[in-house]
Amino acid sequence: MKVFYFSWQGLLALLLCLVAAFLLPLIATGTEDPISPGVTMLVFFLIIVSSILSQTTLPPAITAAILFIGAHEAAWLLLTGIAGNEGAARPSFFLLISAAWLLAWRCVSLLAGIQPSSTFTSWLLKLVIPAIFGAWILIIWEATTRGGGIPFILLPPPSAIGLRIVDSLPILAADVRQTILKAVVVGYIIGCSSGFIVAILADRVAFLRRGLIPIGNLVSALPIIGVAPVMVMWFGFDWQSKAAVVVIMTFFPMLVNTVAGLAAAGNMERDLMRTYASNYTQTLLKLRLPAAAPFIFNALKINSTLALIGAIVAEFFGTPIVGMGFRIAIEGGRMNVDMVWAEVAVAAVSGSVFYGVITLVERMTTFWHPSIRGS
Structure with missing residues (x-):
């Protein structure tokens, strides 16, 4: 033995x-x-x-x-x-x-x-x-x-960062409320929902599809540091300008992925729907949107990280005296690196939770898809 x-x-x-x-x-x-x-x-x-x-x-x-x-x-x-x-x-x-x-x-x-x-x-x-x-x-x-x-100024140990998080819970909670619960959530919902609606229209109207996709590729390449100051001048220093940046960053990934997903349904399935005398709405709801679900959730997961990054970076260009980006900029200037790392850690955990919730919803709603069944 x-x-x-x-x-x-x-x-x-x-x-x-x-x-x-x-x-x-x-x-x-x-x-x-x-x-x-x-x-x-x-x-x-x-x-x-x-x-x-x-x-x-x-x-x-x-x-x-x-x-x-x-x-x-x-x-x-x-x-x-x-x-x-x-x-x-x-x-x-x-x-x-x-x-x-x-x-x-x-x-x-x-x-x-x-x-x-x-x-x-x-x-x-x-x-x-x-x-x-x-x-x-x-x-x-x-x-x-x-x-x-x-040296502590170069890289503080995790224990010091954890202690700073415990000692600064009220400040971190206020920053999370300002950045995530206001700017990120509102901008994410508006950007993703509007991108989805426009994708449906673009799928229905050919000239919109041919005109919007190239513009989407152009706008998605715009740097955040160029867009954020403009949004601050347009919408003010509060969370609304950061939500506007998030809308711009999340709109076109949702648009492009949804359009690609709507085209993923096979020709045989479409022919079958036509033999049943299905109209566009019935085909969209019963065939094409279910086939596009993995693409849509892929856009939602990509946007969950883009939204957080966009809101934090936008706060560097003007914000009230609260917010994760504001705190990182101010504490970094004061050389309080443990507070900077505390904000980074909270942002990382928040983004991971956001991403994980979307992944869980994806598994619950698209359990039938081969990509989910095989994982």
Whole structure:
């Protein structure tokens, strides 16, 4: 009976751990709060045991759980030990962080190979795997900035950004309300809906289709920094001018994608509708719009990111004393880089949630499409 299984991540992690043992200590001598020998031994124990168990033929779920605990507990101990000793990390510290990262890599590989037995398990894996991947981006970021002593003004550690977010929740909430709930949402709805309506008209009227598409390609190439000041002069400094920028940025992607989607229905299906004596409206509602649904949702997902970018950039050219773009510009000038990164993080999370909601709606409404059934 086979007991051991070859895992190159586990073997390499074990090798890095052994090399780090010869290069101790983890932090340069003479620091005020060095990592204690007990914590150091616990880190070595976690990595070595996890590396050995990664070579066994235990069930993948059990092995992944062991690797998850070992890798993240070791990383947590190392990061808490380097806090307050910025720039004092020795090569052994980075070797152990790398070993823990390899174990997390092996954990993700095992989770990705598990065949889900239920819908809940499938959704759980889809959440856990990206979460581990994202967590290790932050762990490596934290270890690099604190262990390498990177100046705060150049790149603050994620922990400092998170602390700034917690301390500035009222300010961030006001900025989100001004930028996203007003400018982005209003501009997104107007831009996408008007682009969809005009696409229906362009599909119905040939000269509109031939005239609007080239203009759409031209307008979509306009730089935001050229459009935003004009919209501010036209609509004022409040959120209405930013919504106008969002409308311009989202209108033509929706127009072009919807027109292309309406042309996606096959000739055989159209001939079948004609044999049923269907008029244009019936063919549009029952055949062509369902066939265009993937194109329309593709435009909605593209516009979800364009809308956020457009609103934030537009706020650089005039806004009341609130808004994400305003805050980034002001705090950047004051060298408060942690606040700038806090706004960037909130914008990234908001955009990801926006995109995820649209993707969820797409899966619920176009479950019949081959692109959804096969994913």
